[in-house]
Amino acid sequence: MRNNWMAGVILIVIAGVLDACSSGTAREAVVIAGGDSRRGSAAIIRYGCGSCHTISGIRSATGLVGPPLIGIRNRTYVAGILENRPDNLESWIRNPKSLNPKTAMPVLGVSAQDAADIAAYLYSVN
Numbered sequence: 745m746r747n748n749w750m751a752g753v754i755l756i757v758i759a760g761v762l763d764a765c766s767s768g769t770a771r772e773a774v775v776i777a778g779g780d781s782r783r784g785s786a787a788i789i790r791y792g793c794g795s796c797h798t799i800s801g802i803r804s805a806t807g808l809v810g811p812p813l814i815g816i817r818n819r820t821y822v823a824g825i826l827e828n829r830p831d832n833l834e835s836w837i838r839n840p841k842s843l844n845p846k847t848a849m850p851v852l853g854v855s856a857q858d859a860a861d862i863a864a865y866l867y868s869v870n
């Protein structure tokens with residue numbers, strides 16, 4: 745568990761460095777914690793996250809029901825309650841109600857792989 749966590753942090757740092765010194769293409773290819781950001785953006789569209797969230801880089805994602813999913817990699821917390829780490833972000837995406845029964849975000853049946861891909865995408869954009 746601790747090793748996974750460290751790997752996630754290291755990859756986020758790598759993502760940040762790549763982002764600082766390269767174009768969007770390299771940034772899109774960044775893989776975080778087993779996730780693929782390209783597949784992540786497709787999954788975000790497929791699950792309809794954009795009906796509730798405004799999301800960087802996804803034109804159709806303009807919802808304002810939930811908070812805008814921007815600058816996720818710079819946040820301290822996920823949903824105000826979880827330390828911002830890939831495993832926590834993925835858990836939230838898969839089952840927000842199990843982490844906060846009062847949340848308005850529904851359980852959308854997101855698979856583990858899709859959650860990892862979505863997390864990789866959200867960490868790759870500002």
Ligand code: HEC
Binds near residue numbers: 836848849
């Ligand atoms: C029906 C509306 C709705 C849909 C659809 C939805 N969400 Fe949410 N989401 C919310 C709401 C409302 C919150 C705020 C919840 C809270 O803080 O308790 C939230 C919170 C979040 C957060 C935490 C944001 C933060 O500021 O820390 C993330 C990440 C997130 N959603 C990702 C997703 C992803 C990825 C999808 C698609 C798989 C998705 N959401 C689909 C309503 C939605």
